[in-house]
Amino acid sequence: MTTSLFQPTQLGPLTLNNRISMAPMTRSRTTQPGDTPNEMMATYYRQRASAGLIVTEGAPISAVGRGYSMTPGIYTEEHIKGWKKVTDAVHEQGGAIFVQLWHVGRRSHSSISGEQPLAPSAIKVPDQVFGPLPEGGFGMIETETPREMTLTDIENTIYDFVKAAKNAIEAGFDGVEIHAAHGYLFDTFMRLESNQREDEYGGSQENRIRFLVETLQAVVNAIGGDKVAVRLSPHVIEGFANEDAEIVEVSLKALKAMEPMNLAYVHFSERISRYVEVPESFRYQVRSVYRNRIMIAGKLTKKSAQHLIDNDYADLVAFGTPFVTNPDLVGRLAEDLPLAEFDADARLTLYGGGEAGYIDYPTYQP
Numbered sequence: 263m264t265t266s267l268f269q270p271t272q273l274g275p276l277t278l279n280n281r282i283s284m285a286p287m288t289r290s291r292t293t294q295p296g297d298t299p300n301e302m303m304a305t306y307y308r309q310r311a312s313a314g315l316i317v318t319e320g321a322p323i324s325a326v327g328r329g330y331s332m333t334p335g336i337y338t339e340e341h342i343k344g345w346k347k348v349t350d351a352v353h354e355q356g357g358a359i360f361v362q363l364w365h366v367g368r369r370s371h372s373s374i375s376g377e378q379p380l381a382p383s384a385i386k387v388p389d390q391v392f393g394p395l396p397e398g399g400f401g402m403i404e405t406e407t408p409r410e411m412t413l414t415d416i417e418n419t420i421y422d423f424v425k426a427a428k429n430a431i432e433a434g435f436d437g438v439e440i441h442a443a444h445g446y447l448f449d450t451f452m453r454l455e456s457n458q459r460e461d462e463y464g465g466s467q468e469n470r471i472r473f474l475v476e477t478l479q480a481v482v483n484a485i486g487g488d489k490v491a492v493r494l495s496p497h498v499i500e501g502f503a504n505e506d507a508e509i510v511e512v513s514l515k516a517l518k519a520m521e522p523m524n525l526a527y528v529h530f531s532e533r534i535s536r537y538v539e540v541p542e543s544f545r546y547q548v549r550s551v552y553r554n555r556i557m558i559a560g561k562l563t564k565k566s567a568q569h570l571i572d573n574d575y576a577d578l579v580a581f582g583t584p585f586v587t588n589p590d591l592v593g594r595l596a597e598d599l600p601l602a603e604f605d606a607d608a609r610l611t612l613y614g615g616g617e618a619g620y621i622d623y624p625t626y627q628p
């Protein structure tokens with residue numbers, strides 16, 4: 263019997279209305295100053311609450327963890343109050359919502375984060391992020407060479423993740439997804455190119471996953487494993503100069519370490535920016551070490567998503583850009599209705615700005 267994308271499914275204590283998630287997407291529309299989530303963001307997420315699970319845009323867990331201007335924080339009382347509007351809106355519609363907890367590591371600049379960015383080692387690659395321009399206004403700026411994290415920095419960062427996770431629960435989220443993908447903090451600890459440490463957080467593969475595993479365990483201890491998820495992207499080269507020969511093996515080791523934590527799900531981000539296609543053999547390898555819930559995202563269609571479910575490669579699938587232009591994406595996919603295209607105009611209004619290109623996409627009109 264095939265399991266339909268459109269049937270309800272259990273995620274820990276949650277009953278999701280379907281297996282289609284909205285992937286995390288940064289939209290940079292907070293209220294300034296303070297980077298606070300607002301009513302407009304609540305409307306945006308409310309419109310998309312027919313997704314089985316919404317994963318919010320990345321939410322910086324601290325000022326130093328911030329790499330893009332105007333992204334919504336989750337480290338002040340105002341942030342918690344702002345996010346409460348969002349979670350209430352989604353829950354009123356019968357939806358479920360996790361917040362993505364984000365520390366960008368070296369992909370930042372002190373003009374955004376307020377201090378020198380942190381990383382496993384003081385190594386920079388050519389890279390640009392969205393921040394204040396010297397001539398005024400915002401645009402893409404080159405990142406800054408990071409500072410090598412001390413053991414105290416690592417301890418403090420784990421504390422910041424735990425605090426942010428507790429804030430998320432206070433704000434009404436159903437859980438948190440820790441961002442360990444796309445060249446951000448944890449991804450740089452896992453890869454050889456960016457991690458040249460000689461202490462217990464660098465060197466061997468076990469050492470390179472230690473920071474992520476310790477952080478996950480601390481967050482699991484604080485809020486419970488069924489409220490914690492993680493996003494990985496071993497086949498994406500975003501934020502690095504080169505492919506990493508060991509990252510697949512390292513990710514499989516991390517999965518093994520996560521298995522006993524009974525996480526809500528592990529999310530694989532595929533096919534964004536520079537990437538290699540995921541071989542079928544990887545999907546088998548994942549299932550051979552990890553039996554709990556898997557989510558997969560990256561240029562999916564109804565057909566390819568159903569294929570992942572049918573083959574037991576994934577339990578949940580996530581769509582990103584189709585949700586930008588189709589707030590009722592799940593209904594449209596279920597009924598085979600035409601999708602509003604994610605076109606050049608849609609791209610122009612992705613980051614920053616107001617309601618246009620954000621909350622003015624209609625549901626399907628016959």
Ligand SMILES: Cc1cc2nc3c(=O)[nH]c(=O)nc-3n(C[C@H](O)[C@H](O)[C@H](O)COP(=O)(O)O)c2cc1C
Pocket residue numbers: 285286287288289318319320362441443444493531532533534559560561562580581582583584612
């Ligand atoms: C505008 C935009 C912002 C994004 N922001 C995030 C983010 O904050 N965190 C993250 O993990 N991925 C982010 N992504 C990646 C998406 O979650 C998703 O993996 C990607 O869009 C591929 O899925 P798609 O082909 O269905 O769009 C973003 C993508 C887009 C288009």
